[in-house]
Amino acid sequence: MEPALARICSCHLGLADEHGDPGSAPSGKLTRSALMLATADGVGLRPADVRSQAAALELLHNSTLIHDDIIDADESRRGRPAAWKVFGIGAAVLAGDALQALGLRTVVDDTGPGRAEISCAFAEALALVLAGQARELTVRLGPGTGIAEYDRIVTEKTSALLEYALVTPALRAGSPERVLDALRGAGRRLGLAFQILNDVEDIWGDPAVTGKPVRSDLARRNPSFPVLAALSAGNPAAERLHRLWHADGTTPAHLQEMADLVTESGGRHTAEELSRSHLDSALEHLARAELSPAATSELAALFDRIVHRTP
Secondary structure (H helix, E strand, O other), X not given: OOHHHHHHHHHHOOOEOOOOOEOOOOOOOOHHHHHHHHHHHHOOOOHHHHHXXXXXXXXXXXXXXXXXXXXXXXXXXXXXXXXXXHHOHHHHHHHHHHHHHHHHHHHHHOOOOOHHHHHHHHHHHHHHHHHHHHHHHHOOOOOOOHHHHHHHHHHHHHHHHHHHHHHHHHHHHOOOHHHHHHHHHHHHHHHHHHHHHHHHHHHHOOHHHHOXXXXXXXXXXXXXXXXXXXXOOOOHHHHHHHHHHOOOOOOHHHHHHXXXXXXXXXXXXXXXXXXXXXXXXXXXXXXXXOOOHHHHHHHHHHHHHHHHOOO
């Protein structure tokens, strides 16, 4: 990678500090690669059989984080300054692009079984992520139709990478289509369960756990799922929330009142219940994927930890 871009990427990944000196900052949980390795075991593969694809997936995921922080103007990531705050917006955009290019090259250069199918799946996942990011910027979410559009954005932006993590080992192993379909369904539902609960945590979570400022979605008036559910509730709390939502206030007291109204209107409860439902559905799809019992058990535990952010 071009040295200036490599320095930005290394800093974002926690491999080095902003000056390029070796570092040991948090670099994330490597969730998607963990899913891929566990699935590989479930279809009789060795970790080395999907090592390149697992690395590429983490590179792609991190590219989306760099770009998301720019789009959302989030100044911190994993408890430290976001890449754009350290290196500037233009350089950070290019660094995110460079991670995508490196990920694609890593997948294409691997000559193992199913190379063509795996490469196409990676390219499709990349295209879906970009489509979801674009849709998030251009589609106006609101009461009524907002929840359907929200599901589409999450399916593209979040679920696509989880589906790739689960499907890639099966493609390498030459698994039948019914197994691929079950794994795709598991990834799709897992993404919805994760994102909805992630939206809950943005409003009520602990920044020490999430690594991002609390209530940033409310401050930006980003209609996350709890807000969409609250605005669609049709009760007095929803009406008061609607008025505050369209006001300009971003003070802690204003955001606290909005958060309280999301709870009072039932938005938080609806979000938590739907997240649980999607997780249950993901586990049902996983059970139909014909993986080894040990891998199925490991993946079920991983699904739960991903959604609930437990160690």
